[in-house]
Amino acid sequence: MTQRTWAGLLAVPLLIALWAIALLTPLPFVTYEPGLTVDVLGARDGKEIIQVEGRKTYRDDGELRLTTVYVTRPESDVNLIQVMEGWISSDEAVYPKRVVYPPGETDEASRKEGALEMVSSQDAAVAVALTELGIDFGEATKVFAVDPKAPAGGVLEVGDLVRSVNGEPITTPSDLEKAVLAAGPGTEMDLTVERAGTERTVSLTPEEKDGKARIGIEMLPSYRFPFQVTVGIDERIGGPSAGLMFSLGIYDTLTPGSLTDGGVIAGTGTIAPNGKVGPIGGIQQKIAAARQTGVELFLVPAANCREALGAASGDMRLVRAATMHDAVDALETWAEDPEARLPACTGEAS
Structure with a gap:
């Protein structure tokens, strides 16, 4: 047996060992991937997601889709292969774990915080929608x-x-x-x-x-509130980033006619009690998720606009939404004329 043959035989198990180490060694990173999109005007388990008691509602055509991101949990491990896939993919992203989670964060603490933020965002969404409608509370x-x-x-x-x-x-x-x-x-x-x-x-x-x-x-x-509004979203979806879409969905449910004119709209953004739309994480992955479900127009928080321009948005229009009122105006304008000029994301800081 030649020296080259022996070297080849020794190299194979070494290569296997190196790949095994790469697969098993956890790295201090978190991956972001496009997640689900959910039509807040739709139904879940046979019930409308937005439920209203004590006030007339209007159920129309069209979709208002919240967008989500699959994020590595704080106690989950990420290996070299997953990191490389995230870096290579145009729809995924990789971030240092310390940027996403505080030191010592647990899955349970993260879940609880997400649930708390979701409840708070739903309350704020109802408040903002009612304010837009001139209803006191x-x-x-x-x-x-x-x-x-x-x-x-x-x-x-x-x-x-x-x-x-x-x-x-x-x-x-x-x-x-x-x-x-x-x-x-x-x-x-x-x-x-x-x-x-x-x-x-x-x-x-x-x-x-x-x-x-x-x-x-x-x-x-x-x-x-003067009447009861509940949002029956899947409890596995946490965080505050669906606030804008909840608010628009509630507004649409309480007003005659379709806010989307039967079209498919998606978006993201936190919502403050004063109606301001706040920034979120994973904007490029959320745009990718919307693109994959045939969305026509995507509402982007003003502070996320520069980053959003780097996403593969396909034929979707990216519309800048600084406030809930701005978003309503943009959708009403778009419903009247899909080719109308709308607030657009630019490369300038917002």
């Missing part, structure tokens, strides 16, 4: 999570609006926290809560935890 405090082993367990429910404690009005989470601390451990409290549009009074007694009076709930600033 007030501030409130919503129960986001309940510890079943705490005093609130079996008494309060997720989604309850806390109206008052011992007759004193509650508007913000801070108001409720102060009321519990003032009562102290062992003192029964009467809470008036609104659940599914009906008020009721419940009693519970705070317990001492970490040296303070606690009742075992997590709260969110929210609103008290």
